[in-house]
């Protein structure tokens with residue numbers, strides 16, 4: 003099995019604590035990584051701290067140039083990185099609607115280029131005979147990134163590239179379920195960046211907790227579950243670390259009565275099931291008007307039954323396995339609870355026999371708020387479809403959840419849909435789409451889905467602190 007080390011101060015670091023990484027399509031290990039102890043976190047933070055003065059003082063054009071070079075390195079190594087993502091995460095190389103490892107690595111290249119080109123010009127608030135006031139954006143220092151397993155490399159890119167662009171140095175800790183593509187990326191990055199600018203420590207919650215409480219880290223950018231996000235926030239309080247938290251979601255979509263069920267169903271299925279439902283901003287609860295409810299349900303079930311599920315290395319596979327055994331158990335338990343509450347299973351509903359963590363694409367009708375499958379984030383290929391009578395009821399049900407990541411409204415009346423969308427309690431609203439993100443538009447959650455935003459100029463600013471400079475002229 004190939005072995006992937008940690009990286010501290012530009013050097014590969016091997017340890018005694020090895021972790022086997024499972025391929026979820028087979029339920030068997032395919033690679034092994036070195037994991038760290040709190041002292042490795044100390045060493046990585048010290049390396050990042052030592053590299054910070056020179057990195058943050060580089061002229062903007064040089065930092066931009068190095069990040070563009072890094073994007074080029076990712077692009078040249080795309081086939082290898084795609085395969086590593088598919089093997090560790092299970093997502094197909096191509097995937098449903100082209101959402102797979104190719105998109106993950108292609109997205110990493112695009113995000114790196116676009117983010118490299120953002121500027122952080124000082125803002126002039128006042129400039130008259132009395133004084134000039136400038137607002138500058140300065141790097142924070144050492145930024146730690148803690149990532150989840152669902153988009154392992156792309157989420158790491160979303161964290162570290164704006165951090166570096168703003169002049170910070172980085173300590174990266176990938177999920178213990180999916181550290182491999184990130185480890186290879188950090189190895190490649192260390193061929194481009196100065197030593198100590200990007201460090202990698204691998205391991206599970208213990209290593210994450212050592213990062214969260216480390217006194218010499220200035221900011222943590224975290225994507226993962228709401229529960230872990232709250233723990234990190236508690237630990238971060240001791241040294242007042244800055245935080246960006248991208249946490250769980252339970253996104254609602256509302257389908258208005260004016261749409262054609264046959265036209266809308268493939269789109270709804272795509273945004274609910276790509277990556278096997280394991281995307282923070284997948285459609286996770288679908289509210290459909292009673293006049294078209296049966297037709298939309300029937301179309302969704304027809305599509306779900308025809309999708310090709312299998313090992314993601316097969317280029318024709320549309321949906322892969324769940325990423326890990328625990329997630330498969332969560333989905334299986336939610337399905338059992340839905341069945342007990344009288345949910346009608348219009349497709350799927352079972353684990354697939356044989357190797358790997360596969361669950362059939364599942365459409366469940368007949369539930370409403372109060373059922374666990376509706377109230378809780380399933381993070382898997384099982385979608386509850388809920389009937390509503392009027393828009394006020396649909397908006398109330400959509401907002402009746404502690405999460406607030408995304409929401410969508412589906413209609414031919416774009417103005418009406420946008421008005422309804424603005425009533426949803428979430429950080430991102432899509433009309434006739436769901437979960438689509440791009441590097442220049444801010445994205446983030448409200449309520450318990452997180453704090454702060456990623457992407458765009460607003461996302462970049464989260465990796466800086468403001469310094470206001472007032473120059474008296476008399």
Ligand code: NAD
Pocket residue numbers: 148149150151152153175176177178205206207208209210211212214225226227228229230231233234247248249250251281282283379381407447451452
């Ligand atoms: P998780 O919270 O279990 O783990 C995420 C990371 O946190 C891992 O690297 C893990 O090792 C680390 N960790 C665990 N305990 C820790 C602790 N006490 N201190 C510090 N670090 C710790 O999440 P997951 O299961 O990997 O990811 C799935 C969740 O992520 C879902 O809820 C999903 O909605 C959410 N998610 C959100 C977004 C978003 O942008 N909002 C994107 C992707 C995933």
